[in-house]
Amino acid sequence: MIAITGATGQLGRLVIDALLTRVPANQIVAAVRSPAKAQDLAAKGVIVREADYSRPDTLVSALTGIDKLLLISSNEIGQRAVQHQAVIDAAKQAGVKLVAYTSVLHADRSPLGLAEEHRQTEAALKAAGLPHVLLRNGWYTENYLASVPSALQYGVLMGSAADGRIASASRRDYAEAAVAVLTAPDNQAGKVYELAGDSAYTLSELAAEVARQSGKTVTYNHLPEAEFKAMLVSVGLPEPLAQLLADSDAGAARGALFDDGGQLRRLIGRPTTPMKESLAAALKG
Structure with missing residues (x-):
């Protein structure tokens, strides 16, 4: 039995889709905060169980009988370490044999502010003595494609990444990598994958x-990190999210979103999805 936490999220749904091509639906558990949002998964034969990161009482029953667990990191910045610890404790109590965790690229040395909670979770997995594998995901191309509509509207793409190179891949690429690890015939415990485009x-x-694909004039405007954050807040983003995005861009300028090891390509058995291809799909809507 394989369980996926956060199964109704953007990554989680892609993981389930890919997993269904390799594993019978009745061997997949969608561990979700709101089972009502997973009715489409249940209709496919996937087992749906309530599992709320913030309600530890739901977690042990959700993980009972599970052999492998994909712990998709929470999106609640600032609460992740506590929430992940609750899942780790439940997994240990339930006797889960392998936990795969979606961490961040080069978590052990990343300058990104969001990396700290990933480091704490990696340490918690080690301290618990649970067999685990780390999927250190790089940047999703979709993170930057979200800025394309406003770039087209105003003719400018803003950021604070300077000339930092971003080795992103599509969310689907990372989902397929997780499935490759969860279904691998060899023991994955102890492995660390640095995943990037x-x-x-x-x-x-x-x-x-x-600009090339749209036929419109679009240029990049580099801003200092503080100015970029202030701009994001001014257009309505919550302060914590603006801080995260600005910090991530500044980290990109220092190489935090780059890796050329090719581990993602080897895991999924094909080239990763080029930015140009993802952009073309996004522009078609």
């Missing part, structure tokens, strides 16, 4: 590609 680009190059 085959090719990298700067935000200037992204802006140029948006």
Whole structure:
């Protein structure tokens, strides 16, 4: 039995889709905060169980009988370490044989602010003595594609990544990597995968590609981190999210979103999805 936490999230749904091509639906557990949002998964034969990171009482029953667990990191920045610890405790109590955790690229040395809670979770897995494998995911191309509509509207893509190279891949690429690990015939415990796209680009190059594909004038405007954060807040983003995005861009300028080891490509058995391809799909809507 394989369980996926956060199964109704963007990554979780892609993992389940990919897993269904390899594993019978009745061997997959969608561990979700709101079972009502997983009715479509249940209709496919997937077992749906309530599992709320913030309600530890739901977690042990959700993980009972599970052999392998994909712990998809919580999206609640600032609460992740506590929430993940609750899942780890429940997994140990339930006798889960392998936990795969979606961490962040080079978590052990990453300058990104969001990396700290990932480091804490990696340490918690080790301290618990649970067999585990780390999926250190790089940046999702979709993170930057979310800025394309406003770039097209105003003719400018803003950021604070300077000339930092971003080796992103599509969310689907990372989902397929997780499935490859969960279904691997060999023992995955103790392995650490640094996952990133085959090719990298700067935000200037992204802006140029948006301009090329759209036929509109789009340029990149580099801002200091504090100014970029202030701009994001001014257009309505919550302060914590603005801080996260600005910090991540500043980290990209220092190489935090780059890796050329090719581990993602080897895991999924094909080249990763190029930024240009993901952009083309996004522009088609």
